[in-house]
Amino acid sequence: MDKIGIVDTMFARYDMGSIAEEELKSLPGFNTKFTLIRRTVPGFKDLAVESKLLIEIEKCKIIIALGMVGGADIDKTCAHEASQGLMLAQLMTNTHILEVFVHENEEKEPHNLIPVCIDRAKKHARNAYYLLYAPEKLRNQAGQGIRQGYADAGPLLLK
Amino acid sequence: MDKIGIVDTMFARYDMGSIAEEELKSLPGFNTKFTLIRRTVPGFKDLAVESKLLIEIEKCKIIIALGMVGGADIDKTCAHEASQGLMLAQLMTNTHILEVFVHENEEKEPHNLIPVCIDRAKKHARNAYYLLYAPEKLRNQAGQGIRQGYADAGPLLLK
Amino acid sequence: MDKIGIVDTMFARYDMGSIAEEELKSLPGFNTKFTLIRRTVPGFKDLAVESKLLIEIEKCKIIIALGMVGGADIDKTCAHEASQGLMLAQLMTNTHILEVFVHENEEKEPHNLIPVCIDRAKKHARNAYYLLYAPEKLRNQAGQGIRQGYADAGPLLLK
Amino acid sequence: MDKIGIVDTMFARYDMGSIAEEELKSLPGFNTKFTLIRRTVPGFKDLAVESKLLIEIEKCKIIIALGMVGGADIDKTCAHEASQGLMLAQLMTNTHILEVFVHENEEKEPHNLIPVCIDRAKKHARNAYYLLYAPEKLRNQAGQGIRQGYADAGPLLLK
Amino acid sequence: MDKIGIVDTMFARYDMGSIAEEELKSLPGFNTKFTLIRRTVPGFKDLAVESKLLIEIEKCKIIIALGMVGGADIDKTCAHEASQGLMLAQLMTNTHILEVFVHENEEKEPHNLIPVCIDRAKKHARNAYYLLYAPEKLRNQAGQGIRQGYADAGPLLLK
Numbered sequence: 008m009d010k011i012g013i014v015d016t017m018f019a020r021y022d023m024g025s026i027a028e029e030e031l032k033s034l035p036g037f038n039t040k041f042t043l044i045r046r047t048v049p050g051f052k053d054l055a056v057e058s059k060l061l062i063e064i065e066k067c068k069i070i071i072a073l074g075m076v077g078g079a080d081i082d083k084t085c086a087h088e089a090s091q092g093l094m095l096a097q098l099m100t101n102t103h104i105l106e107v108f109v110h111e112n113e114e115k116e117p118h119n120l121i122p123v124c125i126d127r128a129k130k131h132a133r134n135a136y137y138l139l140y141a142p143e144k145l146r147n148q149a150g151q152g153i154r155q156g157y158a159d160a161g162p163l164l165l166k
Numbered sequence: 167m168d169k170i171g172i173v174d175t176m177f178a179r180y181d182m183g184s185i186a187e188e189e190l191k192s193l194p195g196f197n198t199k200f201t202l203i204r205r206t207v208p209g210f211k212d213l214a215v216e217s218k219l220l221i222e223i224e225k226c227k228i229i230i231a232l233g234m235v236g237g238a239d240i241d242k243t244c245a246h247e248a249s250q251g252l253m254l255a256q257l258m259t260n261t262h263i264l265e266v267f268v269h270e271n272e273e274k275e276p277h278n279l280i281p282v283c284i285d286r287a288k289k290h291a292r293n294a295y296y297l298l299y300a301p302e303k304l305r306n307q308a309g310q311g312i313r314q315g316y317a318d319a320g321p322l323l324l325k
Numbered sequence: 326m327d328k329i330g331i332v333d334t335m336f337a338r339y340d341m342g343s344i345a346e347e348e349l350k351s352l353p354g355f356n357t358k359f360t361l362i363r364r365t366v367p368g369f370k371d372l373a374v375e376s377k378l379l380i381e382i383e384k385c386k387i388i389i390a391l392g393m394v395g396g397a398d399i400d401k402t403c404a405h406e407a408s409q410g411l412m413l414a415q416l417m418t419n420t421h422i423l424e425v426f427v428h429e430n431e432e433k434e435p436h437n438l439i440p441v442c443i444d445r446a447k448k449h450a451r452n453a454y455y456l457l458y459a460p461e462k463l464r465n466q467a468g469q470g471i472r473q474g475y476a477d478a479g480p481l482l483l484k
Numbered sequence: 485m486d487k488i489g490i491v492d493t494m495f496a497r498y499d500m501g502s503i504a505e506e507e508l509k510s511l512p513g514f515n516t517k518f519t520l521i522r523r524t525v526p527g528f529k530d531l532a533v534e535s536k537l538l539i540e541i542e543k544c545k546i547i548i549a550l551g552m553v554g555g556a557d558i559d560k561t562c563a564h565e566a567s568q569g570l571m572l573a574q575l576m577t578n579t580h581i582l583e584v585f586v587h588e589n590e591e592k593e594p595h596n597l598i599p600v601c602i603d604r605a606k607k608h609a610r611n612a613y614y615l616l617y618a619p620e621k622l623r624n625q626a627g628q629g630i631r632q633g634y635a636d637a638g639p640l641l642l643k
Numbered sequence: 644m645d646k647i648g649i650v651d652t653m654f655a656r657y658d659m660g661s662i663a664e665e666e667l668k669s670l671p672g673f674n675t676k677f678t679l680i681r682r683t684v685p686g687f688k689d690l691a692v693e694s695k696l697l698i699e700i701e702k703c704k705i706i707i708a709l710g711m712v713g714g715a716d717i718d719k720t721c722a723h724e725a726s727q728g729l730m731l732a733q734l735m736t737n738t739h740i741l742e743v744f745v746h747e748n749e750e751k752e753p754h755n756l757i758p759v760c761i762d763r764a765k766k767h768a769r770n771a772y773y774l775l776y777a778p779e780k781l782r783n784q785a786g787q788g789i790r791q792g793y794a795d796a797g798p799l800l801l802k
Binding site: 018020040052053059060081084089095096121 | 385401402405408409412413415416419420422423424428449451452456460463464465466467468469470472473478479480481482483484
């Protein structure tokens with residue numbers, strides 16, 4: 008049975024890992040074709056090595072890595088480092104790691120981040136599933152301005 | 167028969183992958199010397215590992231990786247991470263991956279991005295072909311201020 | 326017996342390494358399940374290779390890397406490089422290295438950095454211990470807005 | 485016979501590759517001790533993998549990689565990525581790759597870039613030669629404020 | 644006999660390599676326990692691969708890499724790339740490379756950089772020696788605000 012890994016952080020202010028978990032459990036094949044492994048690390052800079060461990064030790068076929076980025080400049084630099092780590096971990100393992108980061112400054116009011124967290128985690132959980140089991144679902148939406156966290160931007164329109 | 171890989175994203179707002187595909191299909195050797203493989207991933211940070219998989223698993227000889235970059239600061243940071251991933255994937259595989267990114271802020275009006283997308287995807291598809299089959303076409307244009315997406319800048323002129 | 330590595334710097338203006346050391350010595354299993362190795366390097370850019378040596382030569386199971394970041398722009402760039410090194414060292418060794426950096430500009434008055442140093446070093450020492458011996462302690466706090474150095478931010482609240 | 489590789493771009497607005505080529509051809513040992521291989525790629529982000537191919541496939545002993553950087557912010561980010569690639573390619577191959585980049589904003593008037601291109605390409609071609617065949621020429625100028633593209637800055641003088 | 648490597652640049656405007664050399668020659672064990680190898684490269688982006696060659700080909704146990712950073716924005720970007728290279732070279736070789744960079748904008752008057760160059764090169768030469776032969780000298784100064792180039796900042800004081 009395939010394993011899909013979910014890694015999230017204590018730092019984040021919303022339990023996006025559980026959203027991803029629920030979404031995947033709702034999809035066909037759960038517990039017959041694939042199962043889930045979940046890990047929590049302190050902050051997003053710990054996601055990359057934990058993801059790599061899930062791939063190399065636990066043999067996960069794909070990873071969903073979830074984190075939240077604070078609003079200060081230093082947080083943005085740290086997010087950049089975390090992302091570079093996830094990029095490198097993917098290339099070292101030939102395995103997709105979907106980065107699901109929500110930035111505190113995407114919304115002015117903290118509570119407005121909640122629907123962003125839910126939508127982004129849910130859609131990327133589904134993207135992970137498609138990458139593994141239904142890549143044509145992604146192929147059919149090439150260049151369509153698809154978004155996670157917010158409504159789709161849609162394709163560019165001729166004037 | 168050689169394989170040329172095309173990877174694009176659902177995030178992009180124009181189907182540049184199809185432009186690259188059509189251009190390559192119009193060139194001599196299609197289906198006799200080379201064939202195409204196309205994949206679509208969620209966003210441009212997923213391009214690098216997908217490109218590497220196409221090279222290492224599907225044995226593609228070259229990759230065209232297409233994406234669109236949003237206008238916010240965070241989009242630029244993400245584009246930088248995506249580019250670093252593509253750079254690393256090239257060096258890990260000794261294979262060219264031509265990065266074809268269009269930035270939303272290259273034009274004020276979104277619809278004006280369409281000709282940029284088309285021209286850039288088309289010319290880089292052709293560059294990929296030349297790198298494989300006609301490197302002298304590139305060599306002959308060394309230092310000539312060649313551009314993709316817009317008209318060539320041309321060589322520097324003495325005053 | 327497991328080994329936990331602690332690496333700190335001469336550059337830092339507070340002996341955070343000793344705080345981490347004391348915290349770990351207070352936890353169950355010290356000298357029965359795990360022991361400590363400590364190293365000091367000149368500055369934070371020397372932490373990554375020293376951490377890697379502790380992992381690969383001394384067989385440490387996890388590392389706590391502590392440093393302080395000055396307030397000038399160049400210090401921030403250097404911190405970024407130090408962090409990228411720690412990220413890479415983790416991925417090359419499949420081992421967590423918890424980065425415990427305190428930034429001089431987190432507080433206006435230097436002496437106010439002292440409690441930040443103590444709290445952050447202590448909590449991350451504990452996080453290292455949990456990662457090794459009690460990952461469920463971290464899992465139970467997923468998405469709870471946990472912080473080191475300051476009070477927890479807590480989870481996002483519905484309006 | 486040793487091989488020295490020269491890689492340049494179609495993007496650049498001056499044919500610096502030919503300058504480097506001519507300079508090397510004028511030095512003792514050309515066609516007896518060393519020969520040249522030249523490649524042209526679309527843009528500077530393609531230089532790194534082409535350089536690595538010249539080193540690993542063509543067995544070049546050193547590479548001169550030449551490019552021109554546009555004046556927009558995105559150009560600077562791309563140059564940074566290109567440089568990181570060249571750095572990584574060097575470390576993966578244990579081979580020097582001399583980066584010869586001219587930035588459009590080094591001069592206000594485009595035509596004034598021409599002498600910069602010529603001087604920089606010429607001097608770095610010579611530096612490549614010295615690294616291979618006369619390292620003492622470099623050693624003798626340690627800390628002397630040597631420049632390529634412009635006049636030497638010279639050593640710091642006591643007040 | 645151990646070898647300590649010293650790599651510096653022609654670009655720098657002060658011969659810091661010689662300062663490091665003299666300092667190491669004055670320390671116990673020179674020519675009995677350790678000897679020196681010195682190399683000069685054009686600029687600081689050439690330091691990383693030269694350091695790696697000294698480690699892997701010449702079997703140096705530690706490297707001191709010295710450079711000077713100009714005051715323009717592009718110089719800072721280049722310094723960042725040079726530093727990333729030195730970081731990577733350390734991790735690829737499990738060997739310390741002490742980066743000794745002096746930034747032109749550390750002082751308003753160029754001649755005031757001279758004592759900075761001397762002090763920084765001298766102290767880091769000594770740090771390299773301690774890392775190899777007397778790590779307890781570093782351990783004893785953990786968190787003491789030690790600086791190179793300027794006077795020590797000292798430890799944080801309670802109010």
